[in-house]
Amino acid sequence: MTVTVVWYLVLAAALFSIGVGGVLIRRNTLVMFMSIELMLNSVNLTFVALSKDLGLIEGQVAALFVMVVAAAEVTIGLAIIVSIFRKRSSANVDELAEMKG
Numbered sequence: 001m002t003v004t005v006v007w008y009l010v011l012a013a014a015l016f017s018i019g020v021g022g023v024l025i026r027r028n029t030l031v032m033f034m035s036i037e038l039m040l041n042s043v044n045l046t047f048v049a050l051s052k053d054l055g056l057i058e059g060q061v062a063a064l065f066v067m068v069v070a071a072a073e074v075t076i077g078l079a080i081i082v083s084i085f086r087k088r089s090s091a092n093v094d095e096l097a098e099m100k101g
Contacts (some may be wrong), residue, residue, distance in 0.1 A: 003048065005049050005053040006050070008045060008046075008049035009049060010048070011042075011044070011045065011048060011049075012042040012045040013042070015041065015045070016038075016042040016043070017037050017038075018034075018035075018038060019035040019036065019037075019039035019042065020039065021035075021039035022035030023035045023036065023039075023045070025096055027092050028091050028092065028093070029081050029084070029091045029092075029093055029096070030081060030091055032093065033077055033078070033081065036073075037070060037074070040070045041064055041070075043063075043066060044063040044066050044067065046061050047059040047060065047062045047063040047066070048060055051063075061101035068078040071089055072086065075078045085095060
């Protein structure tokens with residue numbers, strides 16, 4: 001039994017679905033943040049699997065750009081989350097939606 005590109009695409013779809021579920025169901029900003037990262041990684045898996053299957057380099061280059069953007073997002077996003085957590089001692093999205101001043 002060989003592993004084909006379909007296996008990778010199914011795995012990427014499952015990871016993306018778990019990420020979407022995490023964003024929609026959970027209310028903690030850190031969990032939502034990790035779910036977004038999971039979705040980005042599933043897209044990277046799709047890019048790399050399809051570029052290998054098609055024999056092209058563009059998918060791997062796109063995955064590299066996504067990783068660079070994800071690294072910048074992690075840096076800025078975690079700084080914002082830590083700043084909010086220091087001021088409010090809670091990372092619940094519902095409480096953050098009611099911020100005043």
